[in-house]
Amino acid sequence: MALTLKDMVALLDQELQPGQFKDYCPNGIQVDASVSPDAPIKKIVTGVTACQALIDKAIELKADALLVHHGYFWRGEESVITGIKRRRIESLLANNISLIAYHLPLDAHPVMGNNAELARLMEWTSAGGMEPGAKLPVGNWGTTRSELSLASLGQEITDKLGREPLLISGGNHAIKTIAWCTGAAQSMIDKALALGVDAFVSGEISESTVHFARENGIHYVSAGHHATERYGVQALARWLHNETGIEHTFVDIDSPV
Known part of the structure; x- marks a missing residue:
């Protein structure tokens, strides 16, 4: 079952109910890098945080989208796109990798959270x-x-x-x-x-x-x-695979915090 980015996020939104939360960041699509609205999402890479190392791995694996718990555009951060934020977003757009993130909805889900x-x-x-x-x-x-x-x-x-x-x-x-x-x-x-x-x-x-x-x-x-937040995004990706057949790979970029 091939889905577009919009369709896939609609499915995730239906399951995670982000509208029920007062969050610190936008949930769902954060960077749309699809080549066209009809382009299918065939492969996703999942991880905890959308750091540059995870993006680089997604590029290597030729992913269409990156699904994470910690994305970008947090409340209170600088809104200008400079420095590491510019480099990260530039890498995503240049390689047609969209970024999808769910924060509190992924913490709270009663089964996959x-x-x-x-x-x-x-x-x-x-x-x-x-x-x-x-x-x-x-x-x-x-x-x-x-x-x-x-x-x-x-x-x-x-x-x-x-x-x-x-x-x-x-x-x-x-x-x-x-x-x-x-x-x-x-x-x-x-x-x-x-x-x-x-x-x-x-x-x-x-x-x-x-x-x-x-x-x-x-x-x-x-x-x-x-260490405590490696598991929700993996469970979510397994569910998404069972629902749609989308291929997924979890990449663990370690952090001591």
Whole structure:
């Protein structure tokens, strides 16, 4: 089933519902580099962030489009197209590779989202969203597969994500209930505390997160922004392939953050 860029994004929009989110960037098509409105998308490359290294790999693989979690045009950034932004966009346009990005919609999807995929990988059971009343919550809370110490949880994350997490102890208690939100969600630790869980896991950490965890008696784990967000875009690409037959290749450009 050959789709045009417009048709493919319409299918993705229908599944991810970007209009339901107040996001920090545009979701869907960010750069239209198709040679014509009727040009088919036969092959896509997926990745976490649309950095130059990922674009170069997409060029090498002769992709028609790049599907990512972190694209361009973030709220508050310079609007002029200069420097690395100019070079990236120039590379896309010169090689007829369109850029499609989904940020919060890909975090929140209940089946293919980053948080859903992290829970699947870690064998955590979700009991609901971290934001009570939210139709499409970005973070989740629930239970671990078995009762764990903080050190044991850290080792499981290391084994499954391939990255050693930063562990901040909130006391001597074991972990059975847990909340999680991938990426730069460290500020959501107050929501985890309100839920009464034993531990909170996010991607990034801030200096203040350490003291919040220690003084409020909640374990905190910084498992890596990139490490926690590699899985949603892969799940989305597999779904897209099953729906349309489009060929896809995931390229992991590592980031220590």
